[in-house]
Amino acid sequence: MEKPFPEMKNDLILRAARGEETERVPVWIMRQAGRYLPEFRKVSAEYDFFTICRTPELATKVTIQPIDRYDGLLDAAIIFSDILVVPQALGIEVVMLPGKGPHFPNPIVDPEDMHRRLKEKVDVHEDLQYVFDALTMTRHALNGRVPLIGFAGGPWTLMTYMVEGAEKAKGWIHKYPEESQELLQRITDVIVDYLVGQVRAGAQMLQVFESFGGDLGPDDFDRLSLPYLTQIVERVKYELGSDAVPMTIFAKGSFYALDSLSSIGYDTVSLNWTIDPEDAIEIAQGRVTLQGNLEPSVLLGSDQEIEVETEKMVRRFGSSTRYIANLGHGILPSVRLEAVDVFLRTVHRVGRRSVAEEK
C-alpha cells in the first residue's frame, strides 16, 4: 500500500478553479521557484538545471523554497521541472545554458529528419518517471500546506522549440503542412500521458503553457494550437474523470482566443497583460476562472508602485469570484525579495471576498 497523501490545509486555489466561493482571492507566481531566490541560486550553482529536475530530492527542495520563504502567502506550489522534458522524452537533446536559456544542439530540420529521429513510442513511465517521483515526494513534503500544480508545454510551443524557433516553425507550417500536424499530434499524445501520470503521482492541478501562442494569428491559432489544446483537456479528463483535477490553459498573448479557450473544457484561463480585466470577464462570462495578469516588470518598481498596481488589478478582476491572482508571465530574476512579499500581501489584503460587495 502506498502512503496516503496528507490532508489539505489550504485548498483555496482548487476551489477557485472550480468556480466555488472562496474567502479570499488565491495567489501564486509563475516561476516562483527561480533565480530571484538566493536559496535557489545556491542549488543551481551546484547542480546543472536538468540534474535538479531529474533528482526528486532536489526538485522537491526547490519547489518548496518559495512556500517556506513566503510562508502562508502563496496558495500553490508548482513542481520544479521544465516544459522541455517532453522534447527530451521524444529523443531530442536539450541543454540549459546558464543565464541564457534552453539550447537544442540538433533541432529537427525537416519531416524526414523527424521520421528518423523522433521516438516512435514514448513510455512516460520510462522516460519521465523522475517527474512523477518528484511530484509524489513533493506532495508528501508539502504536508497539505498548499496544492501542488503539475504542468506541460503546449504542442505549438514545444514544436517551435524542437524545430529551432518561430521562423523555422512557421516555415514548417507552410512548407510541410501535413507533417506539421503530424508533429503536433505526436507531441500531444505524449503530453496527454504525461499529464495523466502527473495527477496519478500527486499533482492536484495542471497548467498547460502555450507560451508561443501569441506568435500565431487567430486563424493559425485555430488550426495549429486550439485543436491540440482541446484534445489535451478532453483526453486527460476522460482518463481521470472530469472532476478529478482542475486544468489551466495559459496561451500567452492569444487574447483573441479567450472565447474559444473558455469553452473547450479548461477550468481556468491564465492571461498575460495584453488584455484588460474587464474585457476578459466580459468574454469569459463566468465559464472559466481567470488567472493573471500583472505585468511582471511592475515588481521591479518601488513597494508603493507594486501595491498600487496590484490593488488595481485585484479590484478590476475582483467583481468576478472566479479569479486567481498571478503575474502575466514568469517572475523576472532581478526582482527583490521584498517586492514579492509586497505583491502577495497586497493580494491578501485587497482580495478578501468583500471586494465584490465594496464595488
Ligand SMILES: Cc1c2[nH]c(c1CCC(=O)O)Cc1[nH]c(c(CCC(=O)O)c1C)Cc1[nH]c(c(CCC(=O)O)c1C)Cc1[nH]c(c(C)c1CCC(=O)O)C2
Ligand atoms: C517557455 C518555458 C520554458 N519553461 C517553462 C516555460 C513556460 C512558461 C513560460 O512561458 O515562461 C516552464 C517552467 N520552467 C520552470 C518552471 C518551474 C516551476 C516554476 O514556475 O517555479 C516552469 C513552470 C523552471 C525554469 N526554467 C528555466 C529556469 C532558469 C534556469 C536557470 O538559469 O537557473 C527555471 C527556474 C529555464 C528556461 N526554460 C525555458 C526558458 C525559455 C528558460 C530560460 C529563461 C529563464 O531562465 O527564465 C522554457
